[in-house]
Amino acid sequence: MQLTTRSKQVSNKEMTLAEKMYLPAVISGLAITISHFFRKKPTIQYPEVKRYLGPIYRGHHILKRDEQGRERCTACGLCAVACPAEAISMVAAERKKGEENLYREEKYAAVYEINMLRCIFCGLCEEACPKQAVYLRHDLMVPVFLERDEVIYGKDRLVENMDDRYIRVANPEVNATPTEPSLTRAAT
Amino acid sequence: MIDLRLLSRTTIYMEDVKPQLLKVTIDGIEVEVEPGTTILQAARKIGPEVAPPAMCYYQPLKASGGKCRACLVRVAAGSAKDPRPMPKLVASCLTAVQDGMIVENTTNPQVIDARNGIVEFLLLNHPLDCPVCDQAGECDLQNFAFDHGKVTTRYEEERRTFEKQDIGPYIQLHMTRCILCYRCVFTADQITNKRVHGVLGRGDASEIGTYIEKAIDNDFSGNVIDVCPVGALTDKTYRFKNRVWFSKPVDAHRDCPTCSGNVTLWYRGEDVIRVTARKNEWNEVTEFICNTCRFEKKKTSDWTIEGPTKISRSSVISANKYRADTVKPAFGQRLAAAEYKAIHDERDTSQLGIQQLAPERFAKVLPSALDPEP
Numbered sequence: 001m002q003l004t005t006r007s008k009q010v011s012n013k014e015m016t017l018a019e020k021m022y023l024p025a026v027i028s029g030l031a032i033t034i035s036h037f038f039r040k041k042p043t044i045q046y047p048e049v050k051r052y053l054g055p056i057y058r059g060h061h062i063l064k065r066d067e068q069g070r071e072r073c074t075a076c077g078l079c080a081v082a083c084p085a086e087a088i089s090m091v092a093a094e095r096k097k098g099e100e101n102l103y104r105e106e107k108y109a110a111v112y113e114i115n116m117l118r119c120i121f122c123g124l125c126e127e128a129c130p131k132q133a134v135y136l137r138h139d140l141m142v143p144v145f146l147e148r149d150e151v152i153y154g155k156d157r158l159v160e161n162m163d164d165r166y167i168r169v170a171n172p173e174v175n176a177t178p179t180e181p182s183l184t185r186a187a188t
Numbered sequence: 189m190i191d192l193r194l195l196s197r198t199t200i201y202m203e204d205v206k207p208q209l210l211k212v213t214i215d216g217i218e219v220e221v222e223p224g225t226t227i228l229q230a231a232r233k234i235g236p237e238v239a240p241p242a243m244c245y246y247q248p249l250k251a252s253g254g255k256c257r258a259c260l261v262r263v264a265a266g267s268a269k270d271p272r273p274m275p276k277l278v279a280s281c282l283t284a285v286q287d288g289m290i291v292e293n294t295t296n297p298q299v300i301d302a303r304n305g306i307v308e309f310l311l312l313n314h315p316l317d318c319p320v321c322d323q324a325g326e327c328d329l330q331n332f333a334f335d336h337g338k339v340t341t342r343y344e345e346e347r348r349t350f351e352k353q354d355i356g357p358y359i360q361l362h363m364t365r366c367i368l369c370y371r372c373v374f375t376a377d378q379i380t381n382k383r384v385h386g387v388l389g390r391g392d393a394s395e396i397g398t399y400i401e402k403a404i405d406n407d408f409s410g411n412v413i414d415v416c417p418v419g420a421l422t423d424k425t426y427r428f429k430n431r432v433w434f435s436k437p438v439d440a441h442r443d444c445p446t447c448s449g450n451v452t453l454w455y456r457g458e459d460v461i462r463v464t465a466r467k468n469e470w471n472e473v474t475e476f477i478c479n480t481c482r483f484e485k486k487k488t489s490d491w492t493i494e495g496p497t498k499i500s501r502s503s504v505i506s507a508n509k510y511r512a513d514t515v516k517p518a519f520g521q522r523l524a525a526a527e528y529k530a531i532h533d534e535r536d537t538s539q540l541g542i543q544q545l546a547p548e549r550f551a552k553v554l555p556s557a558l559d560p561e562p
Contacts, residue, residue, distance in 0.1 A: 074319045074320055075428075076318070076319030076320070076324070076431070077431035077433070077434060078319070080434070081431075081433055081434075081504065081507050081508065086508060092428045092429075092430070092431075093428065094427065094428050105317075105319070105320055106320060107319075107320045107428050130318075130319050131319060
């Protein structure tokens with residue numbers, strides 16, 4: 001019974017002179033090695049060169065603003081209750097008169113903190129968010145930290161910068177002006 | 189030794205005094221109740237799986253119920269004497285049971301259909317601002333819509349909106365969220381001495397009014413917050429303080445000259461952020477508390493702590509809390525057993541098992557393989 005087509009018959013025949021010198025075999029081996037010097041290198045020089053992680057990579061969190069630059073987050077707490085690592089905490093506050101251009105709803109997150117030591121980047125907060133406020137960026141990773149007090153990210157590091165808005169290529173819903181589901185249209 | 193004659197006499201005596209119990213069947217489960225009981229109360233006697241939802245009915249409040257139609261059930265047989273079914277679905281909170289009545293609640297698709305419609309109607313004008321609303325997490329309408337609601341709405345008209353109103357220094361009225369269950373009106377009628385707020389207008393235009401925003405200065409006015417099934421009446425001292433499910437409920441009491449003093453304290457860290465009356469398993473307050481307890485005693489030193497409030501495992505309030513009795517190891521198994529559905533699986537499984545090789549294959553190494561089996 002033949003199990004494979006690559007099997008070779010082993011023989012004990014006398015080697016020829018060329019085979020006894022081993023030189024052709026050494027040269028052919030070296031040729032293989034040298035040919036690898038001229039090939040394209042698969043290594044990426046990581047800190048200097050960064051690889052594209054794909055359109056659905058879950059990286060750095062971002063708190064989106066709407067098209068008028070108002071914060072979308074209304075501190076409903078659904079991200080925090082969905083978070084399996086309990087990394088998110090927030091304190092809500094009521095919007096005052098004259099702050100309508102800062103916050104979208106009458107309630108907003110005065111404090112919004114994510115503990116990046118706890119976060120496991122599962123993306124459940126993004127899924128839970130009813131206001132399309134929190135997203136995990138596909139193009140940016142959370143940088144390496146050296147001190148423990150760098151780990152808790154507040155609103156200063158999470159809220160979107162209007163000059164450099166986050167646009168998710170793979171999902172047209174996450175563009176500069178995210179579309180609201182029609183249900184929330186009449187919400188006050 | 190027990191005197192048997194005496195025992196039998198006692199039994200007869202007890203039967204004489206006991207009123208005739210009525211036998212009702214709800215969703216195939218039989219229960220015996222006293223005359224005058226409503227279908228809803230009989231169903232509650234069986235348990236929460238059978239009890240119809242109630243948005244306006246509130247047992248401690250007299251004359252409540254019949255407004256929201258959430259508790260509609262089908263009566264398949266009116267009574268033992270007259271077993272004809274009732275022609276239309278009936279509100280179970282108002283209909284009294286009769287002997288031999290057969291009620292279909294969740295087993296009837298017509299009832300489920302009707303409830304889906306009721307949710308749609310209740311949500312016509314109700315704003316979807318649950319992320320902002322302080323009631324979210326303990327809201328009856330949220331629970332009801334979770335069970336029976338649709339994801340989308342067919343309503344395209346302008347929703348009715350109202351300005352927020354302050355009713356007194358502690359209570360805020362969001363008329364936009366009101367579903368007109370009249371519970372607060374009944375509370376004001378029955379718990380407090382003089383009613384200062386009622387319902388103005390009719391039909392779509394009706395609203396909870398306070399008669400020119402006259403403040404309720406009654407000692408028990410804060411209870412309208414607890415009876416409100418939605419977030420229409422909210423505690424101003426708790427406004428946006430925290431989400432319900434991040435605060436920790438603790439039972440406590442104090443010596444109060446005006447009320448029973450039995451309350452639930454809601455903690456955030458070490459701070460009491462809210463005081464409410466205790467709710468039973470039907471989300472109803474049986475002991476109303478006074479405004480002093482509710483709004484002014486927000487220090488732990490004012491209270492005698494009894495222990496953590498029992499919260500059902502399925503409630504969002506139990507999320508992220510790891511008390512020993514909230515996490516039940518058998519819960520997953522019971523859920524799996526309840527949800528188990530036998531699937532149609534008629535594949536040819538003859539190729540899946542380990543195949544017996546023919547004994548001739550082993551004849552060379554194991555000659556005994558060819559021996560006949562004993």
